[in-house]
Amino acid sequence: MLRRGLGPLRSWPRRQSTCVMSGNAYTLHLPSSTDASSYPLCSLITAALVNWQGDLKVNNHIDQTTASSSSADGEVRLDLPSKKTFVASDQSVARLLARLTNDTLGLYGGSGSVAMSSVDHWVEWAATRGGEGGALGELDGWLKLRTFIVGRRLSLADLAVFAKIGKQSKFQTDHLLKAYPHVKRWFTFVYRQPVVHLTLCELKVVQTTAALSGGLPARGGGGHPHKKGPASGGQSAAEAPSSQFGKLEGGVMGEVVVRFPPEPSGYLHVGHAKAAMINNFYARSYNGTLIIRFDDTNPAREKEEFQEEILEDCKRLGIKADKVSFTSDYFPQLQDMCTKLIKEGKAYVDDTPQEQMRLERGEGIESRNRQNTVEDNLKLWDEMLKGTPKGQECCVRARIDMQAKNKCMRDPAVYRCVTDIPHHRTKTAFTAYPMYDFCCPVVDALEGVTHAMRTSEYADRYDQYKWMLQACGLRDVHVLEFSRLNFVNTVLSKRKLQWFVDEGIVDSWKDPRFPTVQGMLRRGLQVKALWDFIDEQGPTKANNLMEWDKLWTKNKQIIDPIVPRYSAVGSDAVLFHLVDGPPEPLARVRPLHPKTAEVGEAAYFVYKNVLIEKDDAALCEQGEEVTLMRWGNCVVDRIDKDGEGNVTHMEGHLHLDGDVKKTKKKLHWLPALDTRLAPCVLREYDHIISKKKPEEDDKIQDLANRNSQFDTAAMGDPLLKHLKEDSVMQLERRGYFRVDQVYWPGKRALVLIKIPDGKSKPMSAVSTKLDPAAMMSGGRLGGAAAAAKAQNGQ
Structure with a gap:
């Protein structure tokens, strides 16, 4: 179980100590997988250390595939600033990162060849013997009087051995270490190191996200909404x-x-x-x-x-x-069937212009070609099959009843001639094509369909469907209608x-x-x-x-019961300084879902400087006690505003003993750790047409809503950087979102599409570009201008 209150990160920089542009960064590739053993854990923890306390910039990139980014023999890919790629074992990539960073981290045990050789020895030991019981006995004896494996601080030796043991399940690890008390003490100590613990929390998010995105009901083959029936036939x-x-x-x-x-x-x-x-x-x-x-x-x-x-x-x-x-596939049979209908006098070829034919059908007027002889009809049919100019003027019509009250029965067309466009499958093999009302019932019968499901808009064509089957001498098909x-x-x-x-x-x-x-x-x-x-x-x-x-x-x-919760604030968020807050970021652990433990846990940080929403800041009053969600109460002591009355800065102090039930405002927030936050675009959509129920004579050009996408630039929880495409989550007090574009360090922001939730009221005071009440009722939404799009992840 992850512990809360893990202590501050030593020498945490608010910004990188060396300004490293994205083009000079290293990129460590991770698989999108639910299997912890597939992750390069040693490289991941090393990368986290050199990011936070060293002088390198290492980005983690989750490959958006289900396959591991590592090869079959466990190799790991690291992209170098030189545009080259280093592919090696997990331990070798970690060694490279440790050698590239400054010496102050001491990842190689401090100065001196002996210390460096000792670290190399234990890294190799972890790769070749770390999981053996006898090897753990050797390690237990080595650690009897030592806090770290090499030297007096955390080194690559500790990370490599920890990673080897830590890749196993918690049950396996607990069982394995039970007989080795000194290894267990050392393992627990390393586990509690803030950087190590945060990396494991982030890894848990990646695994949880991979499981959820594939495990939401019936998404992408991840489940079936219908039950399968019994395997044997003959039942009622x-x-x-x-x-x-x-x-x-x-x-x-x-x-x-x-x-x-x-x-x-x-x-x-x-x-x-x-x-x-x-x-x-x-x-x-x-x-x-x-x-x-x-x-x-x-x-x-x-x-x-x-x-x-x-x-x-x-x-x-x-x-x-x-x-x-x-x-x-049935064009030859359909063509033969049409010929049969013509020969039997059940169909005729008509060269009446289309508009005149439409008027005659509406008024119940027979075509002048209705009484053509079979021979004349066959000649014109042949012209259609050859695609001649005369054939292109004709269509074949079923001879049913021009006086029928159901106008669908007034000699509908069953074949037409098309010569100017080749068919995408049959190319130019055919120039006459069957109409849907003819081929649908015929092919249904030929393919053995027992029940034809049709929307009720085809109700008038039911008699026509049955007539086609009977006229062609085909078996009957049950028709089931349902609403569109x-x-x-x-x-x-x-x-x-x-x-x-x-x-x-x-x-x-x-x-x-x-x-x-x-x-x-x-x-x-x-x-x-x-x-x-x-x-x-x-x-x-x-x-x-x-x-x-x-x-x-x-x-x-x-x-709602299964998606994780995160936080995001607008790019115009207000800095809230807590004078008695932790001077350095303090790591804590929270559940990703308040009620569903299976969703997992994640790390977050409390800090003296936090960011709150501009809209929330505008509602706060001096001297008011408010609640910072997942932390506790604080008191607003000072509010600074610009000439236009906009809040620019706030100051206050913690009152963690205060009763959260008595405060009126519950605010989400993020620690002011600029380079760690995930740049986001929160995207909302309006309806594509402005009229609730379009009429037949409405022109789509007049109804089109040409301003229906609204973007909000935001900063999100650092863990959002690890989400894969199609992941679904809830942003506290903002609503549910789906990842439409993954975060790519230095290149593009995370794009999150807001998922409607059926409510007619907003979740909180946080502003939205859209009016939920108008959206749910079908009316046109308010036309606020879209915010600047954060197209590049900075």
Whole structure:
């Protein structure tokens, strides 16, 4: 268990004693892993020492991959200022750092060849014999009358041996040292050294972050929102797992086949996600088959890029297809089927201009070509298949009923001619392409689909779907309808979303303001929250415009119990000097989560100079007692202001015996250790359109919110530097955030995207660029100007 109150860091510099630019810094590469044994612990502690008390600048960089940055034989990578790379063992990299720094640290045991050779001996001993029981007996005898292994201060020998023993689990270490009292005393003493202890705390954060980012429910394959059904078939539908969506009519365990048929003309959005997740739910519940079929029948809009992204999005949603197919795989069969319909008089070829055809269908007027002979129709069909100028004027229409009340049954088109754009898979092999209303039911039947899930917007096409199956002589398919998922203040039309991308209002289809799967996950949405929200709606067919607050409230319920807590203050924070505060930073340990011990612990520092939010400082009064979170009470003795009334400096004294329950203000803060704090950009987003419910005749150009990204420059807890991309955390009194861009020393700041929490009120008095009440109610948000972006990490 980590101890609190570890004492001050000796000679802690508020800034580096030697001004070292980022280009002259060394970079030690660390793996993004939950396995402590994969970390170069000796190098890490050595780097921390030379950073704080020496004259070198060593940055730790976490490789954003699950694989270790070390090679199979345990080598460690150190980037040198000369742009060269030093790759060697953990101990060798630590030796290099110790040799490069000044002699005052004494990492080589002080001056003299004997001391240096002794350190080298024990470093080699740690690498070759440190874990052996007999070797520990030898070490125990050596330490009987010694505090340190070599000399009278902490040296590289201590760090190397400590690292060797410390890589084991706490249980293993305690068990191993039980028989060696002097080693145990020495190990505990080294462990309590502030620099060593802080390094271990930071390492714990890296491990916890790696575990959490992969362990949040159903993120990136880290879990599945749906249960898998029994492994054997022949069972009744009554035995299927329960859900708000209920059982499938005619569903037989082990025999259900469903399909998700996206068009590869854009990224998946939240409406597609609902369809995909419902199909996946039934496939798993009935131990059936899920087909992802790309409806690639419109070469003018489709790209292979979208196809690949859709498959990746399905993986992100925890969906794994049992089969991936393409409508284009069935072009020959569909073409033959259309020929059969023409020969049987169930379809005809029409060269009526498109606009005239639309008017005639609306008024129930038969086309002049409806009574063409089969021979005439086949000739025109052949022109379409050859892509001739005449064929390009034609389409094939199903002969159903031009007087039907359901206008979808008024001779819909089933084939069209496209010659100017090659298909991304079949190239120029075909010039006639099937329409969705024709190919969807036909391919459903050909692929053995038992249940077709469709949103209720296709309700008018139900009779048309059934007619196509009957006309083609194909087996029946059960159709299950559900409501489309629509939200306020956004659009789901791919054409309109593409407009936002083309206009540069958003950066891509993955923008966090977009209702795409990738956009919403980038905003911090957890897949389980999305599924719980969808499942709660059940099988209703009524299309409703949903508010965002319920979805984000569910998301908060998932992340709140498991994400770590940190602090950050704005770059305009006010210095609060505590006259009786610790003159040097004093290390302490805190839980990363107030209720969930499994999240881990982290080090923090109390110090005479702290930074508090400008907004908090403005509310403080002289003589007032306030609470500094995780420290205690203090009294504000003096407040300095500039000519405009802005607080520029505060002074006070500690009153740690004061009752925190009686103070009105609970303030988060950071120690004023400038070079240690993490430069951050706190990013918030507004809605992309200003109208809650757009009408059909609204122009997207008039509704677009062109000022919907707001950045706040901030300074964060030093531990934030170790977080990896996609990590989720809570910044105290600011809200929940997701790491969108990792910190890169001297090159770029940490970018944190704020995750909505469903609340209509801000968490604290700390200012925000957005109005939560307006955001949750769907109204347009306040238009405060964005703060200067901290694009470079300094």
